[in-house]
Amino acid sequence: MSQMEFIAPCHFGLEAVLKREIKDLGYEISSVEDGKVTFLGDENTICRANIFLRTTERVLLKIGKFKATTFDELFEATKALPWENYIPVDGKFWVAKATSIKSKLFSPSDIQSIMKKAIVERLKEKYNKTWFDETGESFPIRVTIMKDEVTVGIDTSGDSLHKRGYRLLTSKAPITETLAAALIMLTPWREDRILVDPFCGCGTIPIEAAMIGANIAPGMNRDFISEGWTHLVAKKAWYEAITEANDNIREDVEMNIQGYDIDGSMVRAARENAKLAGVDSHIHFQQRPMQDLSNPKKYGFIITNPPYGERIDEKAAMPTLYKEIGETFGKLDTWSYFIITGFEDAQRYIGRKADKNRKIYNGMMKTYFYQYMGPKPPKKTQK
Template structure:
């Protein structure tokens, strides 16, 4: 068994916890920004392929208390690094965080951990100097209230790097956050789905991937694919599993609209790269013109809110327009991520509930407006070929 950590944006811990449980692994601890769990070596492959809302998967090497740099060195040195890092492995101290700890100098912490690991590996392999010419084993260091956690990054680039977003708009939403918004909406493919401010299409694409049970990591590489402790067989089995559960029949269609033709062009290209073209449709349409006779649909959107795009007057106007348009669809549910402080006032309706989320370090709220569920007998898939315009007369 190995100890793993799924890191995540603050506010999404419960979403990632459920994803880990759905994969069949045992949760051992949940803390701010981290979900700890246990699994076999194959869990490294499956977690990287399947976790939609986590940022990275880390392999825990050890935890201990340290209040001096001497303690940090000695307790790092006695950990079994050779069980994970081979003779030629590269092991940069890639990332460090220190919160409410006496060891607050990040550069010193990185240097000391690097040195301690080098001493341990040098002794284990009988080498005075380690070549570090092989595959990467980046070390993550976390110090919280003098507790040190040392782990190795199995993912490489963040899990938001799905491999499909060659193009993005001015302030794109991370893929992991977009997937989390869809998950929190509890949308299912038997209900209509719309993002009326879709930009380059990230929310729509993530919904399509969820709807067709497409593993988000299917089309990318992970650092741990080259690691002997995981093995090629585990990766092959994980990818075969992902292929086996993938739904290829276009029995639903998720919709996106926007007023920016360049962004819509990017959205279509991104959907093609993601392999979900048959499950998505995009059209040019101002939000104030959104109309539909469809019932019991779901809107998930991330409009501009004045932090990096637009000014406050534009954001207030857009928020009022959204409120008017969305309330004209009384049996729809709508979910809006916004950092605009007067959102509920200008939207004209208090949310059923809201959730604080950090979108790339920007504090936002996910405003959730729940409409009625469709009658059980009326639930059906939104099949391709039906009229898909969002401004039906």
């Protein structure tokens, strides 16, 4: 097994969560930067990282890193990389995405075109061919240029890893599955504690929590573009990773997870999504306004993604909504609550300063993860 390097991109602000996940899978971290974690592994890592990681958007097989300030330098350095080790003679390859930040080379289309030509020239020499039909498996290439440092990787995932395969029905502005999982993992919630999402929408936060509690791997029920790369990864490795994921599921776990929404159609969608995810027995969904939230149990958790006035016509309603959130959540005086929002005055109207506040970039939108910590439950005494 040869050692390889992998890049796992994530939402800005969630690098520590992803780093912990990768280490828990048994892999060595080589670097942590804004929005990505780089780690070491082997061919089997392609399978295990795609199937088990909850908080990364995709898994890239790192091909190389170099500096380039001109298109000539970009061409020559790209051509110098060992592409024949990864792309077979019939492979279909293209530069799927190029991102440039604070660099002299800034045109994505030019970067993509020049790098494609450089790869073709390299493979012409190595395969002694003048033309490639590209009728085989797909190898989408992604490149990031940051301050003239070029990082090149092949995407092993295909569709983004937030597409678990269970969310066929969705709400107007849903939180992604990867972000929902990361938010839950930032809290002290465990499967033996009650969890409520009073703005559940299509059910993403409750479903991701149930999957975490039951230890269901997020990539078990979907396909990956690298499954056809049999020259790099044996089919047996995929079967072994799926077997490992099945063996890890906690069939006997008992959880009390609840999701509420004022929109009945969203509640119905959430139920269907939970059924597809295989966790519907762990979650109770109900049509209910947030203001009616109450619970006799103590030491519960609220993790939620309320509206935050992205649309102009919604902005006027935000102060009242967040004031009601503060009043309603505050009545559950032993509970902890965690709110992700882009509404900058949320704390002011909630009426209480958060114990912790983490900035998270949801795409290009800056959001805040306000964490209000309730008291810890008394330790259970053994009889």
